Amino acid sequence: MKKYNFTVCKFMVAILFFLLPISLFAQDNSFIKGKVSETSQSNSDSLSALPFANVVWKGTTIGTTTDENGNFQLKRISQTDDLVISYTGYQSDTISIEGQSFINITLKSSSLADVVVEGNTDDILVSQTETITTNDLKKAACCTLSESFETNASVDATTADAVTGSRQIKMLGLDGVYSQLLVEGMPMMRGLNVRSGLGFISGTWVSSIDINKGAGSVVNGYESITGQINTQLASPTKKKEENENLFNLYLNPNGRMEANLNLIHHINSKWQSATLLHASGSVMENDRNNDGFLDLPKYRQFNVLNRWKYEGKKFETQFGIRVLDENRYGGQVDYQSTNYGKSNFKFVEQNAYGVEMNTSRTEVWGKLGLFLSKNLNFGNQLTANYHKLNQVWGRKFFDGEEKYFFYNGILDWNISKKHLLRSGVSYVYNYTSRVYIDYSIGDNAEAYIIPLRKEKIPAIFTEYTFNQDGDVTIVAGVRSDFHNLYGTQISPRLNLKWNAAENTVFRASAGRGFRVANPIVENARFFASSRSLFLPQNLNPEIAWNMGASFVQGFEIAERKGKITLDFYRTDFENQVVLNVENPSEIRFSNLDEESYANSFQAQAEYELLKGFDIIFAYKYYDVKTTINNELVAVPYTAKHRFFTNLEYKTKNKKWAFDWTGQFIGSQRLPASFDENNDNQIIESSQSPAYFLMNAQITRNFKISNKPLEVYIGGENLTNYSQPNPIINADNPFGERFDTSNIYAPIMGAMGYAGLRFYF
Numbered sequence: 001m002k003k004y005n006f007t008v009c010k011f012m013v014a015i016l017f018f019l020l021p022i023s024l025f026a027q028d029n030s031f032i033k034g035k036v037s038e039t040s041q042s043n044s045d046s047l048s049a050l051p052f053a054n055v056v057w058k059g060t061t062i063g064t065t066t067d068e069n070g071n072f073q074l075k076r077i078s079q080t081d082d083l084v085i086s087y088t089g090y091q092s093d094t095i096s097i098e099g100q101s102f103i104n105i106t107l108k109s110s111s112l113a114d115v116v117v118e119g120n121t122d123d124i125l126v127s128q129t130e131t132i133t134t135n136d137l138k139k140a141a142c143c144t145l146s147e148s149f150e151t152n153a154s155v156d157a158t159t160a161d162a163v164t165g166s167r168q169i170k171m172l173g174l175d176g177v178y179s180q181l182l183v184e185g186m187p188m189m190r191g192l193n194v195r196s197g198l199g200f201i202s203g204t205w206v207s208s209i210d211i212n213k214g215a216g217s218v219v220n221g222y223e224s225i226t227g228q229i230n231t232q233l234a235s236p237t238k239k240k241e242e243n244e245n246l247f248n249l250y251l252n253p254n255g256r257m258e259a260n261l262n263l264i265h266h267i268n269s270k271w272q273s274a275t276l277l278h279a280s281g282s283v284m285e286n287d288r289n290n291d292g293f294l295d296l297p298k299y300r301q302f303n304v305l306n307r308w309k310y311e312g313k314k315f316e317t318q319f320g321i322r323v324l325d326e327n328r329y330g331g332q333v334d335y336q337s338t339n340y341g342k343s344n345f346k347f348v349e350q351n352a353y354g355v356e357m358n359t360s361r362t363e364v365w366g367k368l369g370l371f372l373s374k375n376l377n378f379g380n381q382l383t384a385n386y387h388k389l390n391q392v393w394g395r396k397f398f399d400g401e402e403k404y405f406f407y408n409g410i411l412d413w414n415i416s417k418k419h420l421l422r423s424g425v426s427y428v429y430n431y432t433s434r435v436y437i438d439y440s441i442g443d444n445a446e447a448y449i450i451p452l453r454k455e456k457i458p459a460i461f462t463e464y465t466f467n468q469d470g471d472v473t474i475v476a477g478v479r480s481d482f483h484n485l486y487g488t489q490i491s492p493r494l495n496l497k498w499n500a501a502e503n504t505v506f507r508a509s510a511g512r513g514f515r516v517a518n519p520i521v522e523n524a525r526f527f528a529s530s531r532s533l534f535l536p537q538n539l540n541p542e543i544a545w546n547m548g549a550s551f552v553q554g555f556e557i558a559e560r561k562g563k564i565t566l567d568f569y570r571t572d573f574e575n576q577v578v579l580n581v582e583n584p585s586e587i588r589f590s591n592l593d594e595e596s597y598a599n600s601f602q603a604q605a606e607y608e609l610l611k612g613f614d615i616i617f618a619y620k621y622y623d624v625k626t627t628i629n630n631e632l633v634a635v636p637y638t639a640k641h642r643f644f645t646n647l648e649y650k651t652k653n654k655k656w657a658f659d660w661t662g663q664f665i666g667s668q669r670l671p672a673s674f675d676e677n678n679d680n681q682i683i684e685s686s687q688s689p690a691y692f693l694m695n696a697q698i699t700r701n702f703k704i705s706n707k708p709l710e711v712y713i714g715g716e717n718l719t720n721y722s723q724p725n726p727i728i729n730a731d732n733p734f735g736e737r738f739d740t741s742n743i744y745a746p747i748m749g750a751m752g753y754a755g756l757r758f759y760f
Contacts, residue, residue, distance in 0.1 A: 032073070032074050032075075032076055032083075032097050032100070032101065032102075032103070033071070033072070033073050033101065033102045033103075034055075034071070034072055034097075034102055034103040034104065034105060035049065035066075035070050035071050035072075035103075035104055035105070036049070036050045036053045036055070036066045036070045036072065036085055036105045036106075036107065037049055037050055037070055037104070037105070037106050037107070038050040038106070038107055049066075049070030049071075050066060050070050050107060050417075053065060053066045053070070053072075053085060053086065053107065053470075054084075054085065054086045054470055055072050055074055055083055055084075055085050056083070056084050056085075056086075057074075057077055057080055057082070057083060057084075058080050058082035058083065058084050058094060058131070058133060060077070060080070060563075062077060062554060062561060062563070063084075065469065065470030065471075075561075076097075077561050077608075078560075078608055078611065078612060078614075080133075080135070081096050081097055081098040082094055082095065082096050082097075083095050083096075083097055083103075085105050085107065086107075092107070093105060093107060128212070128213045128214060128507050128509070128548075128550040128567060129210050129211060129212045129213070130152065130154055130210075130211045131208055131209070131210050131211075132148065132149075132152055132208060132209040132210075132211065133208055134206075134207060134208065136151060136152070137203055137206060137209075138657070138699065138710070138712075138757075139151040139646070139648060139657075139659040139661075139697060140659070140661070140695060140697055140714065141203070141250055141697070141712075141714060141753050141755060142203035142206075143202070143203055143250055143256075143258050143280070144198065144199045144200070144201060144202060144203055145198045145199070145200075145201040145202075145203065145206060145209075145231060146167045146168075146169065146198035146199045147167065147203065148203055148206065148209060149169060150661060150695060151646050151659065151661050152211070153602070153604055153616065153618035153620070153644040153646075154171065154211050154213065154602065155169050155170070155171050155211060155229070156169060156170040156171070156642070157169050158170065158637075159743055159745075159746055159747060166195075166196070166199070166357075166524075166525070167198075167199070168195065169198065170638075171211075171213070171226050171227055171229075172213065172214075172226040172227065172546075172569050172571060172598060172600040173571075173598040173599070173600045173622035173623070173624040173638060174225075174226050174571060174598050174624065175522075176194075176198075177194050177195070177515070177517070177522050178225040178226045178515070178542075178544070178571075179224070179225070179226050179227050179228065179229050180216065180220065180221065180223045180224035180225075180227070180228045180229070180513075181194065181197060181198070181228075181229050181231075182220060182228055182229065182230040182231065183201070183230075183231050183233065184230070184231070184232055184233060184365075184367075185220060185230060185381065186220075186365060186381055186383045186406065186408075187220070187221050187223065187383075187406060188363060188365070188383060188385065190223065190404075191387065191402050191404060191430065191432060191518060192387050192389050192400045192401075192402045192432065192518060192521055193361065193385075193387050193402075194518070194521070194522065195521055195522055195524065196357070196359060196389075200301075200303065200324055200326070200359075200361070201231065201233075202258075202260050202276070202278040202303065204234075204246060204248045204260040204262060204276075204278075204757070205233050205234055205260070205262070205276050205278070205305065206231055206232070206233060206234070207232045207233060207234050207235065208231075208232045209229065209230070209231050209232070210228075210229070210230040210231075210232075211227065211229055212227050212228040212229070212230070213226070213227045213509075213548065213550070213567065213569060214226075214227055214495075214509035214510075214511070214546055214547075214548045214569055215493040215494065215495065215509040215510055215511025215512075215513070215546055215547075216228040216493065216511070217463060217475065217477065217493070217495075218461045218462075218463055218477035218478060218479040218491060218492075218493050219408070219410060219422060219424065219461065219463060219477070220408075221406075221408075221426065221428075222459070222479060222481050222489060222491050222513060222514055222515075223513060223514070223515045224511075224513045225513040225514075225515065225542075225544045225546055225571065226546060226569070226571060226598075227546075233276070233305070233307075234246075234262050234274060234276060235274060235307065235309065235318075236264045236265065236266065236272035236273060236274045236309055237272070238269070238272065238311055240266045241264075243707055243708060243759040243760055244264045244759070245261075245262060245263050245264055245759065245760050246260070246261070246262040246757060246758070246759055246760075247259075247260070247261055247262075247757075247758045247760070248260040248261075248755065248756070248757050248758075249755055249756050250753065250754075250755035251753065251754060251755065252751055252752060252753040252754075253751070253752060254282065254284055254286050254296055254748075254751060255282045255283055255284025255286070256280070256281075256282040256296075257280065257281060257282070258278070258279070258280040258755075259278070259279050259280070260276075260277065260278050261275075261276075261277040262274065262275075262276050262277075263275045263276075263277075270310055270311055270312055271308070271309070271310055272308070272309045273306070273307065273308045273309070274305075274306070274307050274309075275304075275305070275306050276304070276305040276306075276307075277303075277304055278301070278302070278303040278304070279300075279301070279302055279303075280299075280300070280301050281298075281299060281300035281301065282296060282297070282298055282299055283298055284298075285298075285333055286748070287333055288722075288748070288749060289722075289724075289725070289726075291725070291727055291730040292332050292333060292730055292731070293330070293331060293332055293333070293353075293727055293730055293740075294330045294331065294332075294333060295747055295748050296330070296748065297328050297329060297330035297355075298328070298329055298330065298337075299326060299327060299328035299329070300326070300327055301324070301325070301326040301328075302324070302325050302326075303322070303323075303324045303325075304322065304323050304324075305320060305321070305322040306320055306321055306322075307319070307320030307321075308320065313371075314370070314371055315368060315369055315370045315371060316368075316369045317366070317367060317368045317369070318366065318367045319364070319365065319366035319367070320364070320365055320366075321362070321363070321364045322361075322362070322363050322364075323361070323362050324359065324360070324361045324362075325359070325360050325361075326357075326358070326359045327339060327356075327358050328356065328357045328358070328359075329354055329355065329356040329357075329392075330354070330355050331352065331353045331354035331355045331394075331733075332352040332353045332354065332733065333352075334350075334351075334352040335350060335352040335353065335354030336350065336352075336354075337354070337356060338354075338356065338392065339358065340356050340358055340390045340391075340392050340397070353394050353733035353734060353738075354392060354394070355391075355392060355393050355394070355528050356390070356391060356392040357389070357390075357391050357392075357524075358389070358390045358391075359387075359388070359389050359390075360387075360388045361385060361386070361387045361388070362385065362386050363383060363384070363385035363386075364383065364384055364385070365381075365382065365383035365384075366380075366381075366382050366383075367379070367380065367381050367382075368380040374414075375413065375414040375415070376411075376412070376413055376414070377411075377412045377414075378409070378410070378411050378412075379408075379409070379410040379411075379412070380407070380408070380409055380410075381406075381407070381408040381409075381410075382405075382406060382407045382408070383404075383405075383406050384403075384404065384405045384406070385402075385403075385404050386402070386403055387400075387401070387402040387403075387404070388400070388401050388402075389401075389402075389521065391524060391527075393524075393527040393528045393529075394440060394528070394733060394734060395438070395439035395440040395734070396436070396437070396438045396439070396440060396527055397435075397436070397437045397439070398434070398435070398436050398437075398520055398521075398524075398527075399433075399434070399435045400432070400433070400434045400435075400518075400520075400521060401431075401432070401433045401434075402430070402431065402432045402433075403429075403430075403431040404428075404429070404430050404431075405427075405428070405429040405430075406426070406427075406428050407426060407427045407428075408424065408425075408426045409424045409425050409426070410422060410423075410424040411423050411424055417467075418466060418467050418468060419464075419465070419466060419467075420464070420465040420467075421462070421463075421464055421465075422462070422463040422464075422465070422477075423460075423461065423462040423463070424460070424461055424462075425458070425459065425460050425461075426457075426458070426459045426461070427456075427457065427458050427459070428455060428456070428457040428459075429454075429455065429456055429457075430453070430454070430455040430457075431452075431453070431454050431455075432452070432453045432454075432455075432518070433450075433452050433453075434450040434518070434520065434521075435449050435450070436450065436520055436533065436535075438532070438533065440530070440734065450520075450535070450537075451537060453485070453516075454484075455483065455484065455485060455516065456483075456484040457481050457482065457483050457484070458481075458482050459479055459480060459481040459482065460479065460480055461477060461478065461479030461480070462477060462478060462479075463475060463476070463477030463478075464476050464477070470499065471498070471499045472496075472497070472498050472499070473496070473497040474494075474495070474496055474497075475494070475495040475496075476493075476494050476495075477492070477493050477494075478490065478491065478492040478493070479491050481514075483541075486516070486540070486541050489514050489541070489543075490512070491511065491512045491513060491514065492511060492512060493509070493510070493511030493512070494508075494509060494510050494511065495507070495508075495509045496508045496509070502554075503553060503554030503555065503563075504551075504552070504553055504554070505551070505552040506549070506550070506551055506552075507549065507550045507551075507552075508548070508549040508550075509546075509547070509548055509549075510545070510546070510547040510548075511545070511546060511547075512543070512544070512545050512546075513543075513544060513546070514541045514542060514543040514544075515541065515542050516541050516542075517539065517541075517542055517577040519535060519539070519577055519579070519589045520533075520535070523579055523587065525740075525741045525743070526579075526581055526587045526741045527587065528740040528741065529738055529739040529740060529741055530585070530735060530736050530737060530738045530739065531581070531584070531585060531586055531587045531739070532585060532586055532587070533586075533587050534586060534587065534588040534589065535589050536589065536590065536591075538591070539577050539589065539590075539591060540575050540577075540591050541575065542573065542575055542576050542577055543573065543574040543575050544571050544572060544573045544574060544576070545571070545572045545574070546569060546570070546571045546572075547569070547570055548567060548568055548569030548570065548600075549567065549568060550565065550566065550567035550568075551565070551566045551567070552564070552565050557607070560607065560608040560609070561607075561608060562605065562606055562607030562608065563605075563606050563607075564603075564604070564605050564606075565602070565603070565604045565605075565606075566601075566602070566603050566604075567600075567601070567602050568599070568600065568601045568602075569598075569599075569600045570597065570598070570599050570600075571597060571598040571600075572596075572597050573592055573596040573597065573626075574592075575591055575592050576591075576592040576596045576626065577589055577590075577591065577592075578590050578591070578592055578593075578596070578626055578627070578628060580628050580629070581636070581671050581741070582628060582629065582671050582672055582685065583672065584671070584672055584673050584674050584682060584737075584739060585736070592626070592627065593627050593630065594627040594630070594632070595625070595626075595627055595632055596625070596626035596627060597623075597624075597625060597626075598622070598623070598624040598625075598635075599621075599622070599623040599624070600620070600621070600622055601620065601621040602618060602619070602620045602621075603618065603619050604616065604617065604618040604619075605617045605618075610649075611652070612649055612650045612651065612652060613647075613648070613649045614647075614648045614649075615645070615646070615647050615648075616644070616645065616646040616647075617643075617644070617645055618643070618644040618645075619641075619642070619643055619644075620641070620642040620643075620644070621640065621641060622638055622639065622640055622641075622642075623640065624638045633669075634669045635669075636668070636669050636670060636671045636685075637668050637669075637670070637743070637744055638668060638669070639665045639666040639667065639668045639690075640666055640667070640668075641664075641666035641667075641690075642663065642664065642665055642666060643662075643663065643664040644661075644662075644663050644664075645660075645661065645662045645663075646659070646660070646661045646662075647659070647660040647661075648660075654701060655700065655701050655702075656698070656699070656700060656701070657698070657699040657701070658696075658697075658698055658699075659696065659697045659698075659699075659714075660694070660695070660696045661694070661695045661696070662692065662693070662694045662695075663692070663693045663694075664690065664691075664692050665690060665691055665692075665693070665745070666690045667687045667688055667689065667690050668687065668688045668744045669685060669686075669687060669688075670685060670686050670687065670688055670742060670744060671685055671742075672684055672685050673728060673739060673742050674728050674729060674737040674739060676725070676728055676729055676737075679737065688744040688745070691719075691721045691745055692719055692721065693717055693719060693721065693746070694717070694718040694719050695714065695715065695716050695717070695718065696714060696715055696718060697712055697713070697714030697715075698712065698713055698714070699711070699712040700712070704758075707758070707759060707760050708757075708758075708759045709756065709757070709758050709759075710756065710757040710758075711754075711755075711756045712754065712755055712756070712757075713752070713753070713754045714752070714753055714754075715750060715751065715752045715753070716750070716751045716752075716753070717746050717748065717749060717750050717751060718750055719750075720749040720750040721745065721746065721749070722745065722746050722747055722748060722749045723743060723744060723745040723746065723747055726740070726742070726743055726747045727739070727740050728740075728742060
């Protein structure tokens with residue numbers, strides 16, 4: 001560890017244990033009035049006012065706090081009728097205020113339902129977080145979680161390669177692997193599943209997505225570097241709701257079809273269950289540029305999830321199981337899938353070049369919250385999964401197997417209305433086996449039998465939350481992970497929030513995270529090429545510090561609300577597994593020698609221009625560099641400048657919804673590549689052209705026997721921009737100058753789609 005980072009670490013740990021509270025006063029608005037009270041699990045008949053509780057419009061940062069008698073007043077907004085009420089140490093609740101002028105709200109005196117069983121709301125309010133709601137997801141088709149960020153400015157979704165059509169995300173200018181991907185507060189998209197996991201969750205399964213920039217909570221684990229993306233799945237409520245089941249269909253002219261069915265079951269007053277079913281596939285051959293390669297892969301996926309929920313006076317619990325099977329293949333039009341890795345695998349030497357990714361996954365999870373007393377609760381989270389991944393790139397083969405177990409035990413002590421102490425222990429067991437074989441070099445196949453990795457990581461953590469009347473909130477934590485392979489890793493993290501005025505919020509965060517990379521899986525796009533692999537055995541964990549701040553200023557013009565958000569974050573790596581593809585014949589990995597960092601700046605403005613007409617404008621600047629071949633260079637395939645616009649209009653009767661999204665992606669540095677026109681030439685590192693993308697969707701809402709039906713049609717990439725000749729030397733895929741990875745833009749032109757959502 002570098003000396004200055006060790007000093008910073010000591011300094012932050014000192015801060016965590018010697019923070020002093022700060023006092024300010026809150027102000028509120030008018031129009032909807034209410035009162036927030038508290039109740040305990042041990043005595044549900046005992047109610048008392050809850051002062052300084054947070055009352056926020058769902059999906060926004062517009063809100064207020066209750067006064068010393070638990071009362072509040074808050075001006076209505078057009079975007080939503082749902083209020084989120086939360087307070088440190090209590091179970092959050094979401095209430096619809098439609099048609100009401102005064103509401104009474106009762107919160108249970110239990111943070112466990114939030115932290116363990118339902119997800120943590122208090123941390124979301126402190127750190128800079130955006131929430132993608134169900135209504136936001138309906139702005140686009142959102143077939144999978146990986147496609148759910150198209151109408152969000154904070155997360156960049158890009159096409160990864162020209163053969164599989166896979167998508168990847170970036171946040172704060174860095175690859176999505178540096179963001180901790182959580183499902184209901186648990187790390188389920190990691191390891192061998194970190195790259196493809198976003199495509200294995202159907203968009204109709206998602207109830208909300210919380211995007212947390214910067215250092216997150218220490219409670220959720222050690223892998224958060226640039227932030228946390230937490231996905232909440234559809235879950236039954238205790239009270240039976242009308243039309244809570246959902247049937248969804250999607251199709252597009254390129255042959256992709258999807259079907260989803262969400263079924264909610266109410267067993268009795270304490271037991272509820274949900275069954276989520278998904279089936280999708282694509283069987284058509286698309287080769288618009290006539291290069292002999294499929295523009296989109298063929299695939300089929302089956303995905304089933306079943307979950308149960310119990311709510312009692314002394315404890316609450318949830319548990320579930322999910323099973324997934326997917327076969328995906330692309331490449332030349334004549335290629336036939338071998339089902340590599342499946343029980344019906346038959347290897348036949350083919351003249352056609354193909355790429356396959358076959359995945360089988362089974363996961364189980366459980367959550368248990370115990371209410372020990374009014375102010376003391378103990379929560380348990382656990383998940384286990386078995387993941388098998390088999391990939392083919394021409395004559396290169398990869399076999400991966402992972403067995404993962406995670407346990408998190410959290411003790412919450414609600415010291416007072418201002419102070420919460422959260423401590424706990426966690427344990428991770430991770431068994432990973434990987435084999436890579438390259439037959440493309442001839443009869444003497446080169447095999448990388450990557451050392452078996454058995455990680456055993458017990459850990460302890462503590463986190464202190466101070467809440468001064470809702471105006472100043474401090475969340476300070478530290479965790480120590482005792483890694484059997486890489487030693488003790490200490491991760492301090494700090495989040496601050498200051499409501500400086502009625503519509504002014506400052507936030508700041510700092511923290512350390514680490515992760516163990518899986519280089520082949522995380523960079524699979526580069527293996528569909530003639531490149532040779534250079535993978536040393538002594539790669540160290542990736543370790544980085546992230547620090548940042550944000551400013552939110554609300555405003556009102558012509559009695560319509562808006563806000564401006566500015567944020568800046570910097571990530572500094574102590575160590576990084578550096579990908580070097582500057583030589584078009586190689587894929588080379590190494591530990592970081594010198595400097596590697598990412599600076600991210602974002603400015604965003606939101607405003608309701610007309611009744612029902614909302615606009616969002618955003619600009620992002622990235623300065624991302626790393627040391628490659630002893631030179632500090634810009635990380636390839638990262639645009640320095642990006643502009644984002646989203647326009648949404650809903651008619652007054654809410655029967656029609658119109659959505660439009662435009663994105664300008666600036667120039668990106670491209671590494672050296674082969675020259676298709678000259679076998680003896682290599683094109684030096686260059687810059688890609690900038691381009692503009694446009695998506696749009698129209699939704700019509702109907703009622704059939706009082707059951708909602710939503711029909712939507714839309715288009716993606718309506719500017720019809722696609723990268724010319726995305727595959728280098730497509731005529732000779734088994735030759736020495738073949739490459740499909742040099743992708744900076746979409747490989748498909750304009751595409752339409754249609755679908756429906758029926759609630760019953």
